[in-house]
Amino acid sequence: MSLAASFALRALRRWASLLAGVWVMLPIAAFADDARDWLERMNRALAEQSYEGTFFHERGGQSESLRIHHRVKNGEVAERLVSLDGSRREFIRLGEELSYVLPDQRTVIIERRPRRGGPLSNFPRLDERTARFYRLDEVQRTRLIERDARLISLVPLDPYRYGYRVWIDARTCLPLKSEVYDRSGQVLERIAFANLQRVADIPDDTFQPAVSTEGFRRIENDDGGRLRTVNDSAAVWSLRTAPRGFQVTQRGEQTLPGTDDPVSHIVLSDGLASVSVFIGARLPPRSAKEIALERQIGASTAFSTFLHGHHVVVIGEIPVQTARLIVAELAPGEPGVPARPAEPARPGVPGRPREAVGVVQPRPAFAPQGP
């Protein structure tokens, strides 16, 4: 065979393999697009529609029934979540005011936040970049509770995130049932609606607590959730690297109910799971305890520790190991000086586990940051 013929044959083979790869990849990409579309539609439905329902929240071997009222009226969100079992605790969101009503502790916790955008302005979205960290299976047509539904399955591809399965009502795009599971396949949480209805309107009275809160202890922030521009270099924290797939999406400062000093709030997301990192003011040495606490809150992890005398709390829909990694990479920094990416030894973690994100620069509070 001549040299030219050999060259042509090799080129032909290369093209053939490339075409075959594209042929195989196309349906997979189509699956992912379809699944992402359904997730986006579901998030929009949850945020923009008015609905009421009762659902079971199953976690840690316990099941609790809760009722939700969600109203979007003139762009304003009102939401009330009531425990129907025993405690009668409630979560009420009216505009930017959040209230936890805790009759069993005769306490009301109120957090006021300044107005920010529409109901979907800050929510994470699964885009082409972040979707790489999940395997999105083909959307399955199914029936659940006599409804035409779509089953969306997101399988985690590394240990830094959880997997999800969501049954979405095909007509209204509201979720009928959802599951969060860890990498070993253990279901951490299951939410299943017992009844659900879309409503045109919900009366204002619905968003009042069922019990009188007169005489309850009130824990609240004082000035409408003051979010301040981060302008103190001591308050600037750098995140040297972030777990793979996660990136900083928002940050700022705010006061939380019951605290005098503002906390820095850094938000990371992989497009689906979100992580909030709260960094409190530096405490006197005797107040700062060098202990780390962790707690599972449904599918979320809460991790609390002290770092350089600052109280740090991480809350997110992530495994606790991911929360620990984030805290390990936090350091008080100077604005504009990128910290040296650190890569401490993490046994059992696959290679290149995190992506450098650099210093969290001071900007107006909670300014959304692009990918």
Added chain:
Amino acid sequence: MNGNTIQGTAGSDGSADLLVQRESQLSAMFDGELPEAECELLARRLARDENLRRSWANYALIGSVLRSETVAGKRLAAKVAAEIAEGDRAQRERAPRLPRWAVPASGLGLAAAIAVVGVFGLFWFRAAPPETVATSSMLPKVPKSKVEEVIIPAMPSESLLAKTPVPAATSAEPAGNGEPMSYVTPPLKTGADNPAFPLAGYVGAHTAVSAPMLRHSSMSAVIAVGAPTAEAPAGGAR
């Protein structure tokens, strides 16, 4: 719904399970959530079963108590119990004694009336705006909303909470036939080695930035029974 399906007939041994099932059906019927065909069957059973008729009367009384505003500030259960006791006593005192011959006839009349109420009441219940389930009716201050579409009309069937296989996390193969890994939810990490710290404020702030799908999860977990919430965060409580 499977949970509401009437199966078999009432056994003479009156098993507790069957009784609970009938009570559940009755409750669903009262809330207009029992399928039409099952309503008819239940109405027939009401006509034959004195215990069930008594339960029906109690449901009616509970409904009237709940609809009134007189129970505010008192324990609902105690109030309902008192109402029932009082109602029974008053009925005994007021009810004229029937001649012996009239007793069977009155029973038939009652049975027929209940059957009619059961069947025709169905349409009345269906016509009324759905008020979801009995548990939600127990909540005070839940005004009616204008319903656009009922997506899930009643309590779930068993299949709703059924454990379903979870796709394998590490497999590179499509998970169409994913094998179940485990269906056991892990226990909560609680206890002295994992003391509570203030969560509600942090979770509230976090829910403002988390995905809508996951917000219910965090909020639900915080208001669930036993969740820690109210300790003052580090930095000093007001």
